[in-house]
Amino acid sequence: MKSVSKNNIPKIHQVNIEQMNSLLPLLVNDNYLFLDLNGTIQRYSTNTEVFFNQIFNSKIIPGAPFFNQIIKDERIAHALESFLKKNLVDELTVVNIYPGGRKIALHINKVRFERKHIGYNCILDRTDFDNNQIKRVQLTNEFSELFSQTIIKGRELVNELHLNLLKNDEKFNLLESTLDKLKKNSIAILSAIETINTVITKASNSISILPRFPGVNVRNIMLLNDNELAHYIIKSMIKTKIPSMNVFSFTDTVEAIEFLGSHPTDIIFVDIELLRLCRWNFIEAFEKLELNLPIIITSTNVDHETILKISKFPMIKGILANPVNQEDLINILSK
Secondary structure: OOOOOHHHOOHHHOOOHHHHHHOHHHOOOOOEEEEEOOOEEEEEOHHHHHHHHHHHOOOOOOOOEHHHHHOOOHHHHHHHHHHHHHOOOOOOEEEEEOHHHOEEEEEEEEEEEOOEEEEEEEEEEEEOOOHHHHHHHHHHHHHHHHHHHHHHHHHHHHHHHHHHOOOOHHHHHHHHHHHHHHHHHHHHHHHHHHHHHHHHHHHHOOOEEEEOOOOOOOOEEEEEOOOHHHHHHHHHHHHHHOOOOEEEEEOOHHHHHHHHOOOOOOEEEEEHHHHHHOOOHHHHHHHHHOOOOOEEEEEOOOOHHHHHHHOOOOOEEEEEEOOOOHHHHHHHHOO
16 A cells, blocks of 8 residues: 555645555555634545445534434533543554444544644544443343243242142252252352343443553553452453553552652553543642643543543543453554
């Protein structure tokens, strides 16, 4: 594929050619838009018109806010527009959205003209749902069915044994007690499975914002989460792909701030629930350190209030949906 030539693009786009070339792999389908600083559509390709018609069942409205045209919830659209203006990294960022049950990847990077930021290059791409998430949902549904049948069979067994063991009350009571425990355990497992499915479903419909840092050699990572299992899972994902990476885990925000004050760190992953528990004190304490480090939020469900809150803190550069997808995680960490 040839590089972008200044002769092939309008004068106002004869800006940062390296940025344009970085988007070449994404230009194969040519679902391209140019947004101004207010996030409104200024230019777009013919293929993008077709894309809008097929995916969003609508026509492009030039000069109108972009996110309002692809997201029905105006609060989410407004929040993403705010994030675009305040938190977007200089390099490529991928925003995943799920309109109408589809997964749409929006590839965005900043455009500069004479060193001034003038807008955004955007490429739209439809991708399939995460096969791993689908498999997890299918697996948990199978478990759910299995344990439902276990409860039914247990009840049938109790009724049958009740008739046969009436003459031996002591043994019957013991058996009935044991089966009652099995029933309670099965119900507890069903509840846990329902919780897992809820988490996966929310993540499948949540928004993720995945920044790239090609100019940064990421070697030291901080994980801040009060869930020990989350630490183990994310560490395992990183170590299997990038074994040389240093991963430092913390469950306490105060200890994490003390560590940052004296140890080199390249990127921080912090769970949104922990931030809420500490009333965002970690972010405020982090600001006082005056460290130029990106923070990525991990969250099960991203609503407009979360995105608007994040937009108040420019150091927060992305949102990684829970349960964490290994490919998304590694893409953030890789150059």
